[in-house]
Amino acid sequence: MKIYNSYTRKKEEFKPIEEGKVRMYACGPTVYNYFHIGNARTFMFFDVVKRYFEFIGYDVNYVQNLTDIDDKIIAQAIEEDVKASKVAEKYISAFNEDRAKLGIDTPTHQPKATKYIKEMIRFIKELVDNGFAYEQNGDVYFSVDSFKGYGSLSGRKVEDLIAGARVAENTAKKNPADFTLWKDAKPGEPEWGSPWGKGRPGWHTECVVMSKDLLGVPFDIHGGGTDLLFPHHENENAQAKALYHSELAKVWMHVGFLNIDGEKMSKSLKNFFLAREVLEKYDSETVRFYFLSKHYRSPIDYNAEILAESEKAVANFYDALSMIDIKEVRALTVDDSMSKYEEEFNAAMQDDFNTAKAIAVLFDLSKSVKNFSVEESDRKMAASLLLKLGGSLGFFQNPEEKLKSGESSEELVKLLIKCRNAFKKEKMWQYSDMIRDELKGLGIVLMDTPDGTKWTRK
C-alpha cells in the first residue's frame, strides 16, 4: 500500500505502527452550520480509506472530531438568538443525519472538543510551563520561535510567514505567526475557568489532545482538507513535537478542493451548496461516484453535467445487478477466474487510493454481468465480485432496496406486461407498443430479455 504523504511530499510505502492496525484521525466539522458538498468530499474520502483498510483486513480505529466550541459557533448563536451549546447540538445531529444519508459510516469515535476542556487546559499549561507558550491579557499564544522546526510540515519558513502581506496585526503576540491556544472570554460568551482566567480553548489544541487520548501519539494517518495543511495541521504538529517530542502522525493526507463551475465555493458568490441540498437532487451513490471518479488530491469541479454523467454511470452498475439474483450471488465464493480483476482493483487502490482506476475495473465486471454471451456462472461470479469490490468503496450498501422497483413485486405492472405479451403473440404491435409507451411515460421502462420482460424505473 502506497500513500502520498504531504509531509514528505512523496508516495511512501504504508507501514502501520502496530501490525494489522490502522489508527487514523480526520478533522471533522465545526458545527456552526450544515456542512457543504466540499466538506462531503473530504468526509466521504476518509470513509473510503477506512472501508478499504478494513476490506484488506486491517483493524481500523478512526477518530473524527466534532468542534463544538469556536468563534463561528458563537457568531451563529447570536444570529439564531440561542445559546452556543444549542447551536452545536443542533448541527451535530444534522451532521450525523447528512453523513448517514451520504452512506458514510459512523467513525469509531466522534469526540467533542467541549468534553476535553480540562485536558486541553492541562496541555496548554504544560506548554506554558515548558516555555513554548505565553500568556498575554488572558490569551495564551504558542510561540513559533520557541522551538526549531515550525513550518516543517507545510514547508514554510517563519520569516516567509511574517513577510506575507496579510498576517494579522496583533500587538499582543511576540511573533505575528504565533497562534492562539486559549482565548479570553468576552461577557456573555461560553467560558471555562483556567489558570489564565475564564475563556475557551483555541481550535488547534483539540485535535492534539483528543488524538493522543483516543489513538496515542504518534498515530498512523492524519487527514483533512488541503487547506488544513497550513496553519491547522502545522500548528497541531508543532504542539505535539514541543511536548511529546514526536510527530503527531506518520502520514498526512490532504483532500483537494471542490469548486463550483470552476470557481471557489463561497457564500458571497452564492455558489454555496449544502450536502443536504445536493442530496435532494442526486442519489448518494451518484455523489459517491462523482467524488471517486477523480483522484482525491486533485481539485474537482461541481456542475450539473458531471453529476448527470455520474448518475448514468451508477445506473449502469444497477442495470447489471438487476439481471442477477443478488442474494444468490452474494453467497458465492469468488474463484480464481476473477483474480485478474481483483488484482487490478487492489493494485489501483493500493497506489495512493487511485479510485478512478479502480472504478474502471468495476465497469469491466459490470460489462461481464450484462453480457449474455458470457457463461452464466461467470456472470454471477462477476456480479459477486462487483458487489464485493464496489462495497469496499462504499457502493451497493443496499442493492436489494434500490432494485426493488425492478422486481415483479408490483402486480399492476406485472399484469400490463402480461397483456402486452399476449398482444405481441398475436402480432398486434400497435397495442403492445401502446402499453410500452404509456408505461414509459410513467417512468417505467420495459426490456425484453432472453429471460422474459424486465422493467425498471428511470
Next chain:
RNA sequence: GGCGACAUCGCCAAGUGGUAAGGCUAAGGUCUGCAAAAUCUUCAUCCCCGGUUCGAAUCCGGGUGUCGCCUCCA
C-alpha cells in the same frame, strides 16, 4: 512577495521512460416485429518551445494558461 498544484479525445478521467485505461456522448453493424438492453466496430500522440534518451504524455530547462495555500475555511 513566499510556498505549492495542475494542463491528456466533444465532456469527465487514468496513465510518471517503452509506444495513449475507463465512463459519458457520437457514428455504423448484429440482435429485436419495432424498441430498449446487450454486443461488435470506429473516434486523441498528450498546452507551446528547447534539451536528455535508442525511446518521453511521462525526466530536465524555459514559456503560456488555470487553480490553491499563506486570514476563519474541508
